[in-house]
Amino acid sequence: MDELAIEVKDLVKSFGKERVLDRLHLSIPKGIVYGLLGPNGAGKTTTVRILSTLLKPDGGHVKILGYDTEKHASEVRKRISLTGQYASVDEDLTGLENLVMLARLLGYPKKQAKERARELLEAFRLEDAAKRLVKNYSGGMRRRIDIAASIIVAPEILFLDEPTTGLDPESRNEVWEVIRAFVKGGTTVILTTQYLEEADQLADRIAVINRGKLIAEGTSNELKDSVGLSRLHITIVSEKDLNEAKKILEQKLTIEVQIEGMTLSAQVNNPSLVASALGELANRQIEITDFSLGRPTLDEAFLNLTSDSIGGVEG
Amino acid sequence: MSHEMDHTRLQRVISGVKRPENPSMLQATLAFSSRALIKIKHVPEQMFDVTVFPIIFLMMFTYLFGGALSGSATEYLQYLLPGILVMTVIQITMYTGTELNNDIRKGIFDRFKTLPIWLPSTLVGSLLVDVIRYSIAMTIMISLGFILGFRPDGGVVGVSLAVVTILVFSFCFSWIWTTLGILMRSEKSIMMASMMVIFPLTFISNVFVDPETLPGWLQVRSDKSDLFTDYGCSRINARNSNLTRSYLSNGSCSHSFHHLCTTYNVLI
Ligand SMILES: Nc1ncnc2c1ncn2[C@@H]1O[C@H](COP(=O)(O)OP(=O)(O)OP(=O)(O)O)[C@@H](O)[C@H]1O
Ligand SMILES: [Mg+2]
Secondary structure, rough: OOEEEEEEEEEEEEEEEEEEEEEEEEEOOOEEEEEEEEEOOOOOHHHHHHHHHOOOOOOEEEEOEEOOEEEEOHHHHEEEEEEEOOOOOOOOOEEEHHHHHHHHHHHHHHHHHHHHHHHHHHHHOOOHHHOOOHHHOHHHHHHHHHHHOOOOOOOOOOOOOOOOOOOOEEEEEEEEEHHHHHOOOOOOOEEOOOHHHHHHOOOOEEEEEEEEEEEEEEOHHHHHHOOOOEEEEEEEEEEEHHHHHHHHHHHHHHHOOEEEEEEEEEEOOOHHHHHHHHHHHHOOOOOEEEEEEEEOOHHHHHHHHHHHHHHHHOO | OOHHHHHHHHHHHHHOOOOOOOOOOHHHHHHHHHHHHHHHHHHHHHHHHHHHHHHHHHHHHHHHHHHHHOOOOHHHHHHHHHHHHHHHHHHHOOOHHHHHHHHHHHOOOHHHHOOOOOOOOOHHHHHHHHHHHHHHHHHHHHHHHHOOOOOOOHHHHHHHHHHHHHHHHHHHHHHHHHHHHOOOHHHHHHHHHHHHHHHHHHHHHOOOOOHOOOOHHHHHHHHHHHHHHHHHHHHHHHHHHHOOOHHHHHHHHHHHHHHHHHHHHHHH
């Protein structure tokens, strides 16, 4: 009956006078990757800590798989697992020792704890590093052991707080593959990230958070759509033409044009006018090297959304 | 290709895993004890302060101050050893508090909090390993003391009682640091706090000199403090087997243990 993995209503949290979460609403279906996207200090970690019962909200309520996080914390904890943004295993222990210790703390007898630890190390391709101290692991290995430690008992919901921050592209891809495998296996993954690309690639749905407020929610396509149907990019050859080109575009398309390097970009409300604008540029002998008309990148969507919300707060 | 292989391998380790029954209090405590023991195994140097330091201290004070304070080193040793025993052990009580502070700051404590365990086992486990540390330190010091000529009036019984008193007292005392470990910003601030408390108290207590030689206002304070009572009673135990005062001090520290346990639960 309950199709939602997570239901958050009116979530409020303050630290001192600073309101970190401001009436946050989220509905997260089961079996997907859900991305919490936001810049530094947006409140992502705070949200994840509340959802995983580590922090008490000041207001509102949270249901995880139908259980209230405050009233039924232990039921919730049986079904979730968290890989924190910071150390979530003991750096002064080896990978194997960490997993064995955590397996024992989850209730495995000593022998089974060792078996389970070895099984996980193998699945995460860490057998060779099993007997090395975690503090000597590379960033990618470090993240893999963090995640392995979170799935000793497979959770229904896995929270990953910025799992790829600071990783090189190859290690990042490895973590992405791990996440994809989990979701195929039926786990719901809640992922926080500052990277739009990551949310775009990985998340089935995305919530954009800024300053503790939910400012947009949907699939990455929906978010791009919500910002404007089409986005025009024109790159020209000669710098001296920049201002003239800008003027022409603004006249023809009656829109505001941004300049970045040699590229002019603008949100286009009426794509049919673009052809005549291009014609005019040709008439004035402004040479173009690159041209595109299409949907905004998630980057643009994000910038647009977050700057709107800042304007909203201040204005 | 290899991605497909990874996928099936990863899916296999998460599927069909049955959740075991939650661990008992004892199992959880033992898991945390073995964590502390493993750390000693990886960094044996951390045992210096329960092995090498006590030896240096004892030798240094005996031969450096012995002549000046009591006329002869052996004579001063009779007075010094019980006190320096307590002093050394008290310094070790900070371990678990600073470790806890580390765990909280670095974030691993978050993971412990989501585990289905009796949470104080994180502390009790490593405090039990601390008891091993205390015992090693005391064994070394008492043995060395004997070699240097320490002859307690209380005999074997007196010394054993003194050792037990110190163990219980230290176990209780370490809860102060674990509480600070939760409250304080960094392990450095805990060290500072403990230095500020332990150092002056050690010197104005009767560890090194008889309090009767101190100015009046200091003597009054030393009568009232648990720490001093304990210095005093370990000395009395060792020399005269006088038990009354030791019970007094244990009574008050188990009281404070209880108190701190409650605070601890509230804080977490
Ligand atoms: N324990 C705390 N005490 C006081 N303020 C806090 C605490 N934890 C977080 N904050 C504040 O709350 C705000 C949101 O922090 P949070 O860690 O949730 O952001 P975030 O989105 O995870 O950022 P980042 O991308 O840097 O990890 C920040 O302004 C932070 O300073
Ligand atoms: Mg964060």
